[in-house]
Amino acid sequence: MSENFTFNLLARDGAARRGEITMPRGTVRTPAFMPVGTAGTVKAMYLDQVRELGSDIILGNTYHLMLRPGAERMARLGGLHEFARWPHPILTDSGGFQVMSLADLRKITEKGVTFRSHVDGQVFEMSPERSIEIQGLLDSDIQMQLDECIALPAERSEIERAMELSLRWAERCKTAFGDQPGKAMFGIVQGGDDVKLRERSAQALKALDLKGYAVGGLAVGEPQDVMFEMLEATCPQLPEEKPRYLMGVGTPDDILGAVARGIDMFDCVMPTRAGRHGLAYTRHGKINLKNARHAEDPRPLDEESNCPASRDYSRAYLHHLVRSNEALGGMLLTWNNLAYYQSLMADIRSAIEQGRFTERAAEIRAAWARGDIPPR
């Protein structure tokens, strides 16, 4: 534990980094995967389970929480940690990304963004300052600057305009955040799929001397090789001694590729969302439990897993639950998927410590490529 927010690099292996973020509420081992707890709950999981899987930090969505239960109400209830019974670190996004994807009547100006709630139609104004204020009311440990994230493909001029606006908002967020030793505000690199814009954004943010840096605006429709190219342009521009967070990414394969390029933190709805749709992530690759091949298969998803959901329930039972739209299907598959993601992160951290990350990543990919165990 630490009174201050600090990041220590413990090991390097090529561009891959093994580190530790310490803050008053706990230590985050990096590379880290942050399960998404959109509305104060990681869907279909008890947070005790999420913790037991090795999650050091979860993500909360500012947009959802500001609408319901509301930021001021959350503060009166003691903040998000108390509310959701998660005493460990929490990172919150700025709300901007979800305003763009979920809210109605969005309008962006220099001042901020105006939108209408998708829940009850109420109109909200969110400036960079208000985003930081809300994240403070939630008592978030790692807060994100408000930015403008645009879908790809897009015109270069439009990408540049949004990137420059995001830089000006980063400065305003830094000022609004002020001096909070135990917490951090991260800037967000934008610039779409343009290497030069990514470099300019990263350099300008570096000059702001923030406590951490995110790479935003990726995994928004571009091919994986474009995402990796952007990381190769961006990461070398960022300070070595600060954590780097790739927002909203990704598949297990995306994570291996991004760690190899110097990323320390990830969040993604894939393991939780896929779990609610009958899909299981395993060391054998992605398995669709709806498939009839599982209907009479008494074997578990992965007999070598430590997770009860992966090890103790038959594929036949999981298939039945998914086909019958039973809540337990989503509960078990989400549990399996988060267990797999966290075991992958532990595997990655261990491989970096041992200086064999490249080799281990190849082994993991080879196991995925071999595919699922043959049907019985």
Added chain:
Amino acid sequence: MSENFTFNLLARDGAARRGEITMPRGTVRTPAFMPVGTAGTVKAMYLDQVRELGSDIILGNTYHLMLRPGAERMARLGGLHEFARWPHPILTDSGGFQVMSLADLRKITEKGVTFRSHVDGQVFEMSPERSIEIQGLLDSDIQMQLDECIALPAERSEIERAMELSLRWAERCKTAFGDQPGKAMFGIVQGGDDVKLRERSAQALKALDLKGYAVGGLAVGEPQDVMFEMLEATCPQLPEEKPRYLMGVGTPDDILGAVARGIDMFDCVMPTRAGRHGLAYTRHGKINLKNARHAEDPRPLDEESNCPASRDYSRAYLHHLVRSNEALGGMLLTWNNLAYYQSLMADIRSAIEQGRFTERAAEIRAAWARGDIPPR
């Protein structure tokens, strides 16, 4: 444990009975509440949790399981206990009640019932013999005769016809079940809201010397006092030394009243269904978590409960989850509700042992009548 199916009466208090059913898979303490595991899952619960709450037995619905995953498939997978990971006793209904309420194109003849699956439209024929065969394929410990259960109010002639048919089916089910020392087949008393028909049905079933007796066709629309009147007519006609099961009942108050009239076993979807609809059963009565009074209440549902769902989560958080339609809301409230039901049953059993059931039932009802804790 026992190689045979046996019932022992341990204590009596007025008409209320404290007993124990023993069978190879375990002992059921009565009066017992059986959580409903419709399709091989008690909705939104891990069965480990259901067990930890003190559930000695759960109920499976033959209609749902014969359609999906199918009886023969279930047998190939080792039966329902193995499939759902519940090694303890299971009672299955005959399927008849749900054929009547869920299936299409139902047709009842002396031979049995023909219906069309609500899942895929497939046509099934279910005779008394096939119902017992299916329950055997599921490997059910307590199997129910096929009966015809009709909604009330109904014409006396119609009630009598269905009751007489059910008696003939009871004989056929007894023959089909044969001699299975570790298992039981229960007959079902029918007769609607007619005391004379109930008495005739009970006497005829008693003459069949079955291992247990259910009271069916109640909680189908009639007032509570009619249900109690039917129990008063029926229970004295049933043999003292056999367990008595009131099917599909009920509210906590129904259970107190039925225990007072000599019932030993209950099942009901109320605690699980209500949990998925934002309703909590507590010793303070029924609480609607959707209500705005809970929105900023940091107190748990019941700080004195041993159940984490009841004791550790704030009403504000539960309110938020229910309002946001989050899966965790249903998970926590179902957990709370089953915990409350099982704690009520433990309370009832203890009070009968101590010879103070009437007094304890009055105390429990008085606490419900006082209602929820005042808003803060």
